[in-house]
Amino acid sequence: MIAGLLLAAGRSTRFGADKLCAKLDGKAVIRWSVAALAPVDVIYVVIPPGADAVTQALSRLDVRFVVNLGRDEGMASSIRAGVAALPDEVQAVVIALADQPRAAESVTRVLCERWRAGDVGAVAPMYSDGRGHPVLFGRECFGALLALRGDVGARAVLDGLGARVALVQVADARPADVDTPEALHALQRIDS
Secondary structure: OEEEEEEOOOOOOOOOOOHHHOEEOOEEHHHHHHHOOOOOOEEEEEEOOOOHHHHHHOOOOOOEEEEOOOHHHOHHHHHHHHHHHOOOOOOEEEEEEOOOOOOOHHHHHHHHHHHHOOOOOEEEEEEOOEEOOOEEEEHHHHHHHHOOOOOOOOHHHHHHOHHHEEEEEOOOOOOOOOOOHHHHHHHHHHHO
């Protein structure tokens, strides 16, 4: 079983409001991000305490919520909370960022296919402008993910795997983060 882990416990400080609930083409940013994880078997969304707007934005979707009580510690705390919540039958996890609404379902699919082909510890996309998200980690990485500390992602875990990381080529550029209202507006302008 492959799980999706959507990191959605950030503060949206540069956006000035909850960016995950902002509308992109009539739909909340976070709903686009969940849709990109469709190829996985189960989706977990890591949220901060009291994230009623986010849970409401995801109503009627088949997702499970994980509350990150330590979100002030940074991104690593969300990864730890999410990985700790995964049941034993999960053999790999695709970690994605909730503020990348233009992440593609096709990328998640190819990550899962490459991992299922065997003999790798992790799979990452190599976009036209470099390595990006989402990233799939096999169970062998879960201990290292649970040991992460600070406002860092899982790059060190990925880098530590060496040849056990498979890179899949993606012709497109990395999906943009929606960190500011201007970034959201730019995505709308590109797609219209």
